[in-house]
Structure formats: C-alpha cells, structure tokens
Amino acid sequence: MHLTRLAAVAAFAVLASTGAYAQKTVQVGHPTASNSHYGIAARTFSEELAKLTNNRFKTVITPNGAEREMTESVQIGTLDLVITSTGPIGNFVPEVLIVDVPFLFRDAKHAHAVLDGPIGQEIQAKFPAKGMVALAWGENGFRHLTNGVRAVNKPEDAKGLKIRTMENQVHMQAFRTIGVLPTPMAFTEVFTALQQGTVDGQENPIPVITASKFAQVQKHLTLTGHVYSPTLFITNKSLFDGLSDADKKAWTEAAKAAAKAQREFVAKVEQSGVDELRAAGMQVVSDVDRAQFQQALAPAYEDYAKRFGKENLDRIRNFQ
Numbered sequence: 001m002h003l004t005r006l007a008a009v010a011a012f013a014v015l016a017s018t019g020a021y022a023q024k025t026v027q028v029g030h031p032t033a034s035n036s037h038y039g040i041a042a043r044t045f046s047e048e049l050a051k052l053t054n055n056r057f058k059t060v061i062t063p064n065g066a067e068r069e070m071t072e073s074v075q076i077g078t079l080d081l082v083i084t085s086t087g088p089i090g091n092f093v094p095e096v097l098i099v100d101v102p103f104l105f106r107d108a109k110h111a112h113a114v115l116d117g118p119i120g121q122e123i124q125a126k127f128p129a130k131g132m133v134a135l136a137w138g139e140n141g142f143r144h145l146t147n148g149v150r151a152v153n154k155p156e157d158a159k160g161l162k163i164r165t166m167e168n169q170v171h172m173q174a175f176r177t178i179g180v181l182p183t184p185m186a187f188t189e190v191f192t193a194l195q196q197g198t199v200d201g202q203e204n205p206i207p208v209i210t211a212s213k214f215a216q217v218q219k220h221l222t223l224t225g226h227v228y229s230p231t232l233f234i235t236n237k238s239l240f241d242g243l244s245d246a247d248k249k250a251w252t253e254a255a256k257a258a259a260k261a262q263r264e265f266v267a268k269v270e271q272s273g274v275d276e277l278r279a280a281g282m283q284v285v286s287d288v289d290r291a292q293f294q295q296a297l298a299p300a301y302e303d304y305a306k307r308f309g310k311e312n313l314d315r316i317r318n319f320q
Contacts, residue, residue, distance in 0.1 A: 026059045029070040030083040031187050034063045036211035037269065038231070041083050041138055041262040045233070048254035053247060066186040068167065074236050075131045081235045083258075085140050087166030089232060095126045096232075098308045100170040101301075103294050104316055105228040108139070108267070114319050115230055133240045135255035138262040140205045140229035141270055146218040146282070147201025148194065153222070153285055155179070155296040164190050164202040170304070171203075171227065177300040178293070194218060205229055206273035207266050215280035222285040223274070224293060233259065 028045065030038035039061075046059035068088040073079035075092065090097035098104075105111040114120060115137040124134040145152055145163070152158045159179030165171045172182040183199050193199045194217040201218060203226070209215070233255040240248060278284055305313060 022056050023058050024056065026057050027062065027080045028059055028083070029062045029065040029073070029079050029081070031065055031067045031070070031085070032063065032208060033211050034061075036063075037140070037207045037262050037265045038083055039063060040265045041231070041233075041258040044261040045081070045083075045254050045258035048257045049250060052250035052254060056247075064188060066188050068186070071132075071234065074234055077236045077238060079236075080239060081135075081233065083138065083231055083233055083262075085166065085229055085231055087168040087171065087229070089234075090168055090170070092130050092132070093123075093126050095123055097168070097170045098312060098316070099123070099230060100168055100227055101304050101308070101313065102174045102226045102297055103290065104313065108142075108228070108263075110319065111139075111228045111230065112263070114316055117319070119316060119319065127234065128237050131237045132234050133237050135233040135235060135252050136259040138231035138233060138259035139266045140231055141207055141266045142225035143203050143205055143227040143229050144209070145201060145203045145222045145224050145226070146209060146214055146220060148197075148217065148219050149200050151220050151222070151283060151285055152224075154289065154292050161200045164193060164199045173303065174226070174297055174300050178296045190214075191217060203227075205266065205270070206277075207269040210269060210273045210276055215277050215282050219281070219283060220285070221274075221277055221282045222288060224288055225290065226293060231259075231262065 026049070028042050030042050032038045042061045046061065049057050049059060067082070067084045068091065070079055070082040071084055071088060071092060074082045086096050086099055090100070099115070105114070120137055127134045145158070147161055147163070149161060150157065155178040160181065162181045162183055163175060165175060165182040165184050167184040172184065175182040185193060190202055191212060191214070194202065194214065202214065209221070235251065240251065243251065274284060274286070
C-alpha cells in the first residue's frame, strides 16, 4: 500500500513537471483562412506557448471569424486571444486609429520601428482600461485597392465606386474624400458581396487578397499602398492578470514570436503575390502616383490633425 502511494506521488510529480496534469486550453481566433498569414501567426503562437510553458497550454485555433465580434468576445472573456487587424479596434481603443491614417508610414521598416518602439508601447498601454491586453504588433501589410469595374490609375478613377471597408472611420473618411462610397461590412461577408455585385471592390494587403481568392471575383488591382495595416495580438485582461509572472512572460514572448513569423510571411507573399494575382487574371496598375492620392486627401488630413494632433502625426512620420 505504501509503495502504491509512493508510485502515485511519483506519477503526479511527473505529470506536473511535464505540464500534462495542469494543461489549460487557450481559444485563439483570427479572421482569415488557416493558410493565411493569420494562420501562420496563430500556429506559431500555439507552438511557442507550448514550448515556453512545457505544454501546460493547449491552443485551439478558430479561423474565419468576424474581427469586431471576436474582439468583443476577448473583452468579455469568452475568447482568450484574437489576432486582428487594427481596423475594428478603434471602436474599443480609439487611440489605435492613428496608425490607420493614409500614407503615414514610409515603408514596413519604418512602421516596425514605430510600433515596436515607445509610440507602439504607448498605444498598447491604452488597452487595459478597456479590459484587454495588447501583447504584440504583427502585420497585414500595405493595403491596396481592387474592384471589378475599371482600372484605377488616379483618384478621379475611383469616384463613385462602392468599396467595402472595415468599420473604421479613418479609412471611411479617406475614401469619402476622394469620392468613393465606403461600405463597411464584416470580412466574412466580403467574397459573397463582391461575387453578387453588392459592392464594386475592396481594399486589403496582398496576403489577404491572395488567401481570400479575390482574383476570382475582382478584375482590377491598384497598388496604392494607401494604408499600412498592422495586426494586434489581444488577450483578456482578467485572464492575463491571473497568470503567473512566468506565464505572462511566456504569453508575451509567444505573441512576439508569432508577430515576427507573420511579418516574415507577409514580406514573402508581397513579393510573389502580385505575380500570382496577375496569373489568376487580374489587371494590375503598379505605377501609382501616390502624391496625387495624398493631394486628394488634403481635406481629410486637416481633420486627422485635429483629431489626433498634428504633433502626434509628425512624431510618427519623422520617427527614425
């Protein structure tokens, strides 16, 4: 009997040391297909978290979710972590919207420096007051315009087009300024809306356009690069506060590793994706005069300066 108890204690010790006994399930949601850059990020987070916590956390990943609804679920604690674009996050944390101002970032390197540095950290610090914790900044890429009606070479060509946007007032204001009819809808509805002609087009980074197979329902692609689109890894504040210090560090490190993998995947797809879309039949306008678009957006920039503060926008623009 005594030996049996000793064996049980030894077995418990082994289970505890391997993490099998105390394993917890982490529900992770993201908005696109499993083979997308979001899927890469979710799997990397899962693998890194398991490795860093000795398999004490088991991750269940749910793709193709609606970003706003998933964020609401994280906020109330029914979803553990969401990987989302910043588009809908302004509805929860308004300070995030500054990064969605058109033509704010020079290139991806500039964006990474801003978001991984003090400016990005200051924005992340706004999340706990809203019941959430932003663990890391990832990447969607620069957003481009597609439509099924006509080639868009300059701002005037886009006038009158009905373009699906995220529910993001910064994006919508920019499109209205150049005469586009912005139509916010959940990403999960976009392919069908394009297929049925409910909207003429949409705007997204190349990795989203390729993963979502928009070439099947869109004829024209214009490489406007009008907005740099980051992603965020967001978890519930109460959940995160309840973790040990070691686990908090593990969650944060896993999110940063996933963000790095996501950025690397986006960079790779942005190089090959345009050729893939051409091969799928899309007509691509690659020589875009972005200065024309910026000039057309002058009235919107005045409003952005009032909303976010000119000094804050300049701080980002001039960040080295």
